[in-house]
Amino acid sequence: MGSHGIRDQVAIVGMGCTNFGEQWDQGLDDLILDATGQTFNSSGIAKGDVDAFWIGTAQSGMSGITLARPLQLEGKPVTRVENYCATGSEALRAAAYAVASGAYDVAMAVGAEKVKDSGYQGLNANNPPGDGTARTLTAAAMFSMVAPAYGAKYGVDEDQMTDVLATISAKNHYNGARNPRAQFRREVSKETICASPRVAGRLGVFDCAGVADGAAAAIVVRAEDAHRYTDKPIYIKALSFAAGSGSGLIDPDYDYTHFPECELAARDAYAQAGITDPRHQLAFAEVHDCFTPTELVLMEDLGFAERGTAWKEVLAGTFALDGELPINPDGGLKSFGHPVGASGLRMFFECWLQLRGEATPERQLHSERTLALTHNLGGYPGEMVSFVSVVGSELD
Amino acid sequence: MRGIVGAAGYVPYRRLERAQIASFLGSGGGKGTRAVASHDEDTTTMGTEAARLALRGAPGSAPDVVWFATASPAYLDKTNATAVHAALRLPNEVPAFDFGGALRSGTGALAAALCAGGIGTALVVSADQRDGLPTSSDEAAGGDAGAALIVADDGPGAPVVAEFLGGGSATDEFTDRWRTPGEQRSRVWEERFGETRYVPLGLEAWARALKTTGIDASSVARVAVTGMHARAVKALAGKLGVAEGALADDLSASVGQAGAAHPALVLTALLEDEARSQAAGEVPAGRVLALIHLADGADVTVLRTTSALADWRPARPVAAQVADGAALPYGKYLSWRGLLELEPPRRPEPPRVSSSAAWRSEDWKFGFVGSKDRSSGAVHLPPARISMKGGAFDEMDPVPLADATGTVVTFTVDRMAYSPSPPIVFAVVDFDGGGRFPIELTDVDADAIAMGDRVEMTFRRLFTSDGIHDYFWKAKPVRAGSKAGG
Numbered sequence: 001m002g003s004h005g006i007r008d009q010v011a012i013v014g015m016g017c018t019n020f021g022e023q024w025d026q027g028l029d030d031l032i033l034d035a036t037g038q039t040f041n042s043s044g045i046a047k048g049d050v051d052a053f054w055i056g057t058a059q060s061g062m063s064g065i066t067l068a069r070p071l072q073l074e075g076k077p078v079t080r081v082e083n084y085c086a087t088g089s090e091a092l093r094a095a096a097y098a099v100a101s102g103a104y105d106v107a108m109a110v111g112a113e114k115v116k117d118s119g120y121q122g123l124n125a126n127n128p129p130g131d132g133t134a135r136t137l138t139a140a141a142m143f144s145m146v147a148p149a150y151g152a153k154y155g156v157d158e159d160q161m162t163d164v165l166a167t168i169s170a171k172n173h174y175n176g177a178r179n180p181r182a183q184f185r186r187e188v189s190k191e192t193i194c195a196s197p198r199v200a201g202r203l204g205v206f207d208c209a210g211v212a213d214g215a216a217a218a219i220v221v222r223a224e225d226a227h228r229y230t231d232k233p234i235y236i237k238a239l240s241f242a243a244g245s246g247s248g249l250i251d252p253d254y255d256y257t258h259f260p261e262c263e264l265a266a267r268d269a270y271a272q273a274g275i276t277d278p279r280h281q282l283a284f285a286e287v288h289d290c291f292t293p294t295e296l297v298l299m300e301d302l303g304f305a306e307r308g309t310a311w312k313e314v315l316a317g318t319f320a321l322d323g324e325l326p327i328n329p330d331g332g333l334k335s336f337g338h339p340v341g342a343s344g345l346r347m348f349f350e351c352w353l354q355l356r357g358e359a360t361p362e363r364q365l366h367s368e369r370t371l372a373l374t375h376n377l378g379g380y381p382g383e384m385v386s387f388v389s390v391v392g393s394e395l396d
Numbered sequence: 397m398r399g400i401v402g403a404a405g406y407v408p409y410r411r412l413e414r415a416q417i418a419s420f421l422g423s424g425g426g427k428g429t430r431a432v433a434s435h436d437e438d439t440t441t442m443g444t445e446a447a448r449l450a451l452r453g454a455p456g457s458a459p460d461v462v463w464f465a466t467a468s469p470a471y472l473d474k475t476n477a478t479a480v481h482a483a484l485r486l487p488n489e490v491p492a493f494d495f496g497g498a499l500r501s502g503t504g505a506l507a508a509a510l511c512a513g514g515i516g517t518a519l520v521v522s523a524d525q526r527d528g529l530p531t532s533s534d535e536a537a538g539g540d541a542g543a544a545l546i547v548a549d550d551g552p553g554a555p556v557v558a559e560f561l562g563g564g565s566a567t568d569e570f571t572d573r574w575r576t577p578g579e580q581r582s583r584v585w586e587e588r589f590g591e592t593r594y595v596p597l598g599l600e601a602w603a604r605a606l607k608t609t610g611i612d613a614s615s616v617a618r619v620a621v622t623g624m625h626a627r628a629v630k631a632l633a634g635k636l637g638v639a640e641g642a643l644a645d646d647l648s649a650s651v652g653q654a655g656a657a658h659p660a661l662v663l664t665a666l667l668e669d670e671a672r673s674q675a676a677g678e679v680p681a682g683r684v685l686a687l688i689h690l691a692d693g694a695d696v697t698v699l700r701t702t703s704a705l706a707d708w709r710p711a712r713p714v715a716a717q718v719a720d721g722a723a724l725p726y727g728k729y730l731s732w733r734g735l736l737e738l739e740p741p742r743r744p745e746p747p748r749v750s751s752s753a754a755w756r757s758e759d760w761k762f763g764f765v766g767s768k769d770r771s772s773g774a775v776h777l778p779p780a781r782i783s784m785k786g787g788a789f790d791e792m793d794p795v796p797l798a799d800a801t802g803t804v805v806t807f808t809v810d811r812m813a814y815s816p817s818p819p820i821v822f823a824v825v826d827f828d829g830g831g832r833f834p835i836e837l838t839d840v841d842a843d844a845i846a847m848g849d850r851v852e853m854t855f856r857r858l859f860t861s862d863g864i865h866d867y868f869w870k871a872k873p874v875r876a877g878s879k880a881g882g
Contacts, residue, residue, distance in 0.1 A: 121742045122812055131757040132749035132858060132866035133778065135834060137822055141810035145824065149806050152847070201808035247784035250777050252832045256806055256824075382834075 003240065005272030006100040008395050011226035011233035012218050014043020017349040020214035020337035021183040028060050028114040028215075029070035035215035035342075036071060036110060043219045043229045047071055050219065051104035053078040056091030056111040057341035059126055067110055084378020085290065086241075087111060088216065088344030089387040093239050096220050105221060111346070112215035113339035122211060123340065137200075139290065140208055142380035144201025146293040149256035154308040162202070164311045165292040166190040169206045169334060171320050172289060176331025178321075178362035183210040183337030207292040212337025216345035218352075223395065232356040234348075237371065237390040238272035240265045248382025261386040262301040262377060269388035270303070274396070275371070278303045282390075283369035284326040284354060286347035288377040289333050299327070302375060302388070321363060329354060329363050344387060347374035355393040370394045398513050399556035399699060402454025402546035403664040405714035406446035406523075407651055408433045409839040409872075410724035414536045420726045424531030430652030432724050433525050433540035435732040435817040436838055436856040436870065439466040440476045442542030443523035443657075444483045444855045450519070450544035451484065452711035452799070456553025457546050459486060460516030463509065465495035465502040467656045468525045470857070470865055472496075472577070479867055480521055482762035483855045485796065499524075499573070499624060500691035502543075502656035507695060509547035510560040517548040524655030527580045527733060534582055537626060539652020543660035555704035558667055558685065560697070561611070564604030566597040567693040573624055580734070587627055594628035595635065598694040602636060605686070605696035613637035616698075617683035618670065620644040620662045623690030624653050632690065644669075650718045659689040663697075665714040667705070672713075675706040720875050722841075732817060743814040748862035759794065764853055764869045766831060767792035775831030795831065797853065801874060802827040804849040809842045816859055825851055825871050838870040850874040 016038025018031050026034070032055075040047060053076060055067035064078030083090040088111030095107035118124055122138055135142075151161045170190050176182035188206060196204035219229075226233035242264040248254040266278075275281050287302065289295035299310035304325055305318070313319065319327035330336050330350040333343060351372040353359040376387040410432040417425030433442060443464055451457065462484075464477035477492035486492075495501035502522035509518035526538025550556040572590035575582040584590070598621075606613060619642050621633045626648070633643055644666045647658075654661055666685060673679045681703040689695050730736035759765040760778045767779035769792055774785040777797070782789050807823035821837040823845065837845065838856060851871040858866040 118744075119742075120744055124744055127747075129747070129750035129753060131753040131761050132746075133757065133761050133868045135822075136746055136813055136815075136858075137808075137810050137820065138743075138813045141808045141813060141820070141822060144808045145806045148847070198809075199812050200810045245784060249834055250775070250832050251784060252805075252826050252830070254832075 003268050003272065005238050006096060007237050007272055008223055008235050009100045010096045010220050010236045011223045012236070012348065012352060012391070013221050013226050013229035013233050014039045014045060014219040015217065015349050015352040016042060017181055017216040017346055018214045019181045020212040020339055020346070022116050023213040024116065026213060028112055031114065031213060031215035032067060032070050032110060032112050035112065035217040039108070039217040039219055045106060045219055045229060047073065050106050050108045052076065052095070052098055052107045054081055054091040054094040054107070054109050055079070056081050056087040056109070056344070057113055058082055058084065058087050060112060060114045060341065084385050085288065085340050086344055086376040086378040086385050086387045087341040088346065089374070089376040089389065090344070092218055092345060092348060093241065093387070096236055096239060099220050099222055105225070106219060108217060108219050109345060110215065110217040111342040111344060113341040114213050115211055115339055116213050139380060140203055141200035143291040143294055144203045145256050146297055146381055147202060150293065150297065153255065153257050154311070156311050160311070162194055163190070164296060164314050165207055166193040167314050168289070168292045168295050169193045172328050172332040172334035175321055175329050175363055176335025178360055179330050179336060180360060182331045182335050183212045184331070184335045203291055209290045209333035210335065210337035212339050214337060214339035214342045214346070216342045216349050218345055218348055232393065234352055234355055234391050234393060235395055237392050238269040238388070240268035240272060240388050241385070242268070243385045244383060246383040254382055256381050258297055259301050259377065259381060259384055259386065261384040262298060262375065265386040265388040266302045269390055273371070273390040275390060278373065279325050281369060282325060282371050282373050283367035284329050284365055285373040285375065286328055286330065286350050287332070287375040289328055290338065295327065295332070298375060302373070326365060329359070329365060344374070344376040347376060348389070348391065351391050355391070397550040397556050397559050398510060398548070399550070399559040400545055400667065401457050401548045401554040401556055402450045403667050404446050404449035404453055404544050404711060405661045405664045405717065406442050406449065406542035407431050407714060407717040407721070408437055408442065408540055409721055410434060411721040412724055412726060412729050416726040417531060417536060421531050424536060426536045428649035429721070430536065430539045431541055431721065432729055432732070434838060436858060438470045438857050438865070439468050439523035439525055439542070440470045440479050441855050441857055441867065442540065443521040443544065444480045446523065446542035446544040447480055447484055447519060447521045449711040450546055453709060454546050454554050457517055457548060459490055459519035459546070462486065462490060462492040462519045462521065463495055463505045464492070465505045465522040465656050466524050467497060467499050467501065469494065469496055477521070479762065482758055485759070485763040485765070498692065499656050500693070500695070503659050503689040503691070503695040506545060506547070506660060506697065507563060510697065513549060517546065520545045520547055520660070522657040522660050524657040526653065526655050529581050530730065530735060532581070537648065537653055539654045541651055541654035541657050541661050543657045543664055545660050545664070556702055557671070557705040557708045558699040558701050561684070561700050562605060562608040562698055564601045564608055564696045565693060566600040566604070568593060568597055590625045591628045591631060594623065594625055594690045594694070595631050598632040598688060598690055599635060601694035601696045602688060605698050609698045611684055611698065614639055615684060616642060616686050618642055618644050618666055619686040619688065620646060620666050621688045621690070622646055622653070622658045622662050624655065625690060628690055632688065647718070659687055661714065663687045668710050668713045668715065670701055671705045671708050671710070674701065681705060741812055741814055741818050743812060745814055746859055746861055748864045749866045751864070761868055763796060764798040765794050765796045768795040773830060777831055777833040797827055797831060798869065799853070800827045800829065801850060801852045802871065804845065804847055804851060806847060807845055821845060823851070823871065836870045837872060839872040
């Protein structure tokens with residue numbers, strides 16, 4: 001028994017990502033064809049040369065046919081996966097393991113979501129029939145309970161907390177303004193953020209991820225084959241996943257100031273990748289900033305800051321684009337947008353661009369470090385799934 | 397000896413000031429207030445709340461039958477008393493029946509319970525929700541409430557506090573007030589006609605009751621007269637020949653006339669008042685109380701207090717609940733009653749509850765029963781099979797928490813989620829004695845909740861979809877009125 005990982009066994013050799021946003025003129029199939037088309041082009045691999053496919057979508061389609069029909073795949077193994085908002089990461093995880101196992105030579109992971117056809121604001125889950133006793137709260141409301149709990153525990157008063165959360169939001173908008181694919185490509189002042197209408201608890205509109213349509217995709221091969229397709233492959237150092245038991249919701253010991261599932265996933269990923277000091281070893285990280293308090297707490301769960309200090313680090317600019325450890329250089333869920341099934345792969349796409357030096361110059365990082373992290377979660381405080389990956393541009 | 401061994405009223409938290417109606421619409425309304433059921437209450441939930449309080453105040457009684465009377469049933473065809481039965485977690489050999497439709501059904505159920513000794517302990521629950529078109533007298537004079545009376549033979553565990561001496565009725569067929577199924581508003585005939593029918597009918601029934609019980613009107617200590625025909629009620633009260641000061645407050649100025657539930661509500665308030673006076677030594681045991689209800693005739697119930705009344709501790713007296721209300725703006729009232737449709741949040745409405753899933757989780761959904769791991773003591777809400785602490789498998793005992801109080805650990809206000817009356821106020825609650833559950837709060841203003849607040853559970857209707865009501869529990873603040881009597 002053990003979690004051994006597949007460090008340096010698998011490489012990403014092609015990626016694509018659509019623009020995220022309100023794509024009224026793009027159906028799910030169009031989004032999929034856009035993302036997969038970019039991926040085939042960037043890798044030089046034709047769809048017929050891909051041996052197996054995984055399509056991650058939370059609610060936009062069922063079964064592998066969701067991918068097989070638009071791509072007109074004939075008799076290929078195509079599987080649909082779903083794992084809340086970590087769905088896109090789950091697709092990549094499956095494809096990477098399939099290649100690492102030796103079962104396939106070339107595998108593709110696609111994440112896609114058509115959110116904006118529902119006609120409703122925010123994200124809406126299609127839950128199975130139930131007894132009518134389940135919560136009907138929005139995710140914003142569940143995550144809004146984190147900020148006051150964190151503030152009370154660590155002595156951050158309401159004004160300070162408002163400033164901290166606005167700093168996170170402004171930073172992600174600043175980064176997104178430098179990303180041509182992002183849903184919101186403009187900087188937003190902290191004043192505007194603080195004055196935005198409340199959605200849930202103290203969270204305003206600018207504390208919440210953008211709700212967007214979009215798709216992203218990746219092709220993975222064995223590491224030793226990577227240079228057949230690209231000079232600059234991205235190697236998978238770690239893939240970890242932790243599903244909570246849901247007991248945080250009913251466990252009086254849970255205090256809403258941390259996400260144990262994320263701590264566990266990070267610990268496993270760092271062990272797989274041989275990382276001992278993430279803050280000083282990673283060039284940057286893409287984290288699941290579904291709401292601003294989520295990003296705050298993740299800085300501690302992922303080991304980027306000591307418990308109770310992330311709020312100070314946020315204010316000190318540690319996680320800004322020019323900071324010590326840039327977080328969400330692509331704008332994150334906040335600014336890039338959150339097409340549920342695509343988001344996990346979108347995070348890898350930023351790693352793909354940044355580690356290859358292909359991000360737009362305004363946001364391209366110039367770090368000597370060659371490792372990056374993606375963190376993708378789904379669910380709510382107390383009832384969460386969490387994914388952490390580490391990727392790098394060099395073999396160890 | 398048969399009589400009443402326990403009683404409770406339930407007055408919802410919100411009050412409409414009748415003067416608001418005229419200031420909003422230019423006419424209608426009047427003086428005083430009426431009680432208003434919350435958007436998440438109906439006659440079934442209000443009856444359930446009353447029954448919970450009645451049983452809490454008469455801990456030695458165990459119902460052999462549950463009767464539920466209302467003129468505003470949440471369901472037709474389907475029995476509403478079964479939801480009350482489920483929320484009270486009564487054994488399934490206890491039958492639950494509805495007395496449906498008419499305003500006279502409440503007193504009918506009470507009379508049947510008092511006269512039918514063979515049925516054992518009867519839990520007689522009534523509730524009503526009174527509507528009227530804006531500016532109508534029904535809108536202003538009506539009220540929403542529940543009441544529950546426990547009727548039984550005298551016993552050591554649950555002594556009779558008010559003995560049934562007898563009663564009298566007068567029945568007549570005439571159309572004074574009517575409503576066809578599906579209509580929200582009632583219609584009434586010219587007021588004078590009803591008055592000329594009700595007053596003589598009331599006097600006839602009164603005379604019969606006095607004759608049957610052998611009691612002189614002047615020796616009736618307290619009498620309450622109820623009915624939706626206010627003029628007839630007032631006129632009859634003046635002709636009963638009772639002593640000055642015998643007439644009880646009929647709660648029309650504070651609660652409003654709560655239809656089929658009103659006689660039991662007023663009788664409960666009267667008993668509570670008498671209990672307090674007797675315990676204080678102001679009045680002796682053995683006083684005669686009478687209740688007269690005018691609805692399609694007249695029904696009189698005559699009771700005599702026992703010495704056990706002084707020891708009776710009502711769980712939450714009607715007077716305390718009346719004093720505890722909070723104002724509800726008229727616009728909100730109209731929207732809650734479906735008379736004014738407000739823009740809903742742009743979120744999907746919840747799907748209908750699965751009947752089979754609801755049935756499987758009856759104890760949880762209706763009884764708020766979780767499970768407790770025998771080894772670790774960890775409480776699971778909803779009940780689980782494998783423990784979250786230690787992993788014991790099927791080593792759990794049921795843990796009923798409907799009567800538990802708890803503390804707000806953290807909370808939020810959701811302005812975007814679907815609710816019949818946004819925003820949703822939601823809290824993580826730690827129960828005294830163990831267990832945590834994140835749950836919606838009710839009867840609370842969004843800006844008046846804080847970490848550390850104390851809450852108790854209340855049975856509510858979350859929403860209705862495809863005509864299926866979703867009943868479950870919410871938490872509400874423990875208030876001064878709820879502390880009275882524990």
